[in-house]
Structures are given as structure tokens and as C-alpha cells.
Amino acid sequence: MNSNWVSFQTVKESVSMERVLARYGVTLRRLSATSLRGNCPLPSHSSEVSIQSFAVQTAKNIWSCRSASCTDRRGGKCGGSIIDFVAAMESCTIREAALKLQDWFLISVATRSESVKSTSKPVGEGVGGNGDRSDESVVLVNKPLKFALDRIDWSHPYLTERGIAKETAFHFGIGNFAGKGSMNGRIVIPIHNEKGVLVSYSGRAVNGEKPRYKLPANFKKSLELFNLHRAIEASNGPLQSVILVEGFFDVMKIYQAAYRRVVAMMGSSLSPAQEELLIKHFESVIVMLDGDAAGRRATDDCLLRLGKRMPTRVISLADGCQPDQLSTTQIQELLKHLT
Secondary structure, rough: OOOOOOHHHHHHOOOOOOHHHHHHOOOOOEEOOEEEEEEEOOOOOOOOOOOOEEEOOOOOOEEOOOOOOHHHHHHOOOOOOOOHHHHHOOOOOHHHHHHHHHOOOOOOOOHHEEEEEEEEOOOOOOOOOOOOOOOEEEOOOOOOOOOOOOEEOOOOOHHHHOOOHHHHHHOOOOEOOOOOOOOOOOOEEEOOOOOOOOEEEEEEEEOOOOEEEEEEOOOOOOOOEEEEHHHHHHOOOOOEEEEOOOHHHHHHHHHHHOOOOOOOOOOOOOHHHHHHHHHHOEEEEEEEEOOOOHHHHHHHHHHHHHOOOOOOOOOOOOOOHHHHHHHHHHHHHHHHHOO
């Protein structure tokens, strides 16, 4: 979720501890209607004598582990909220943990009147529960844009440097924007929803300006897959395989190699909404993410989640390599036996 602001209270109220545990694949046994217990999943846990030391109180949405290894690592604290749990699991700050939860579960911090509700999986699913009640998290829908940018240069030298042909740039509607506004002087990239409705533009800096990519503050990229509407059209019938990549230019380079069913996460993590879009529209997926640490982690996550729901294959790139850095011949060689 493209937001730098987070409401800790909203995060705590919107997501149950059971849902967070399910995302990590943690299974606990139910002791009572509001109590779970099992082996501690925290990376800090090293106590061999502390068996079944991890406990969850679902009514209060809190957890605890009283083993010496975990309490020592956390400065004497034996437990906490869902935010504390993610911070411990990911070895990150409380703020970073809250932002991750906000992104993973599509928690909106915007005006509630602009949102729609999405019902989660039953409480206890994946953690030994009876599934007799459910939580709700708030999901925004990206609104259609009421305008389209013009004065776009599809033949800008930056695109040539990235290996993007003018015909491809024209097809995707990308190019240097010379008009007024925050996107002036950037390479603008139209983003559509699954129905092909324009919902946003991303602006790529060409002169070292920060941020490298600029998105409108009210646009939630975790709700969309870039190029999804074209990939759906390219299927032309029964569900087929799709190639999943990280970025805009990855999509365009693979498209130029004559593989039309390709979509991008617009980042290095797959959101729950994006996962559902893949399941809805395609029969199988080929994961082709960047050959760096973030890409490797995201690949493992995709295998864990998508692999349980659809045939999932992986193309592992060399260290430091990205799909958009490959030539047409290299892309075709990697994909010829998989599509």
C-alpha cells in the first residue's frame, strides 16, 4: 500500500492474530474458545526446554512467549500485539511492522465512507480454530480517473535506453510528459484495473530526481496488477498461464518478446488482492522476479501462497539481474519450455 502514514490503532482493530499467524503458516492447538497454544514461531526462540510456550488470547488479540530466549531478546517483554509479533518475526521497527500489516491486509486509513468491506477467512482457519466467526478489514477501490494525460513523447531517449521500442511505448501509452503538474518531465505509465479502466499514472524520473517512481497518494497499487486487462484479453478463451514480474519495464520487455500474458506487482511483494486476481483470471503462473534479496524473498512468498492454490513455476535469474535487462532472445530462451 503506497502510504507513509499508519494508524496503529486501526491496524490492531482490523486484523486478528489468527489471520497474521495464518499468513506465516503457523498452526496452534485450541485450548478454549479464546485461547491458542503451540510451539513458538519467533526467530529469537532457541529454548529447547520451553515446549508449547507460545500462547494467543484471541479475545484480546494478543500473544506471549515466556521462554528466556524470547523475553531476553525483547528486553524482558514476553508478548504484545499483532504489530509487536510482526516486528519480531521480520526484525523490523514497530512502524515498519504496522506498515507491512497495512499493506498485507489492505487496511485503509482513508475516509470510511469511501470504502467497502471485505470479509476475511474464518477466525482459527489455519491455526486449529472452529471457524465460527469472522473478522473484517477495510478495502479501498481505486476510482477511475476523470482525465487522461496528453502531450506524451513516445520516442523519448530514456525509453530507447531501456530497450523499449516506440511501438511498444505507444501501445502501453507511456512516454515523457511535457504538461503541467507533478508528473512534468517524467515518463508517465498508465495503470488500468482488471476491466481496462484507467485508475492512475506512475511517473518515472529520468534525471535522478527523487522519488524514482511517483504515484498519487490516494492510489492503492496493492489492489491492481499492471497490464492485467491486456493479459486477460490475450488469454482469448479458457484460463491460461501468466508470467508474474515486479516492474513496469519488465512487463514491456517480456511483451516485446511476444509473450502477451504478463503482469507486474509494481513492487517486490504480492498483496492478498493481487493474489486473488491471479487466481481469478489464470490457470497457472510463472514467477519471474528480480535476482536480488528482495526478489528471492518475494519468490519464496509467491511459491508458498500461490503454490497452494494454482500450478506455480519459477524462473530464477542470476544475481543482480532483472527481466528488463534481458534481450528478447534471452527472454524467449527462458520461457520457451514453460508457456
